[in-house]
Amino acid sequence: MVVRQLDDDTVDRIFRALADATRRDILRRCLSEEASVSQLAMAYDMSFAAVQKHVAVLEGAGLVAKHPQGRERIVCGRPATLAQARDLLARYEELWRARISRLDALLAEDAPATSTTTDPHT
Template sequence: MVEYRVEPDGIFKALSDPTRRKMIESLSEADQTIGQLAKPHAISFAAASKHVGVLEKAGVVTRRKRGRERVCSLNPAGLLAARDWVERYSVFWSQRLDALDAALKEDGDE
């Protein structure tokens, strides 16, 4: 089994665009062709294909041929790298917020 190491930079770049985020939302419901992904955004096939390329490079989407069409599928494993990166810092923020809570309670007791 081949494991791909997905870099968070590519994922966050892919997620930074609202059109690509909407495409991910659509793909979470069902596989779609590039034309289907383009339609709700009123963008050209070429523009949609470029967006899909960014998502594909980030490891979030896979593309396969079905006859003359290109069908896109969501690769949820690709989003795990972003989740893992954010989760690493959630411990930090939880500790900071707990410390703030304790300090505020201490100030309130005086």
């Protein structure tokens, strides 16, 4: 399987989209089951237009997709995009864990040996 590398602009859009609690909730709901924008809007104390804007941000980040079904627009989650973001974070975690391990090794090398000599002034 070929994993597409995320460019910086895409990463920025994904994490900006996920920075908002309402958008995270919309994404969670759409990953569980598809829903129309109207159905999504009923769950929030905000206007239909505001929910549409949240969905548009998620769609721009590639986290959801919309498709027409009759007169409604159905929103579905795109778990592959979320998986790519997770994989990116995992790579960062590996990088930092490796750096910490190297630092631990350097500190262990430079640690002074425990002295068993007595103080000559006593």
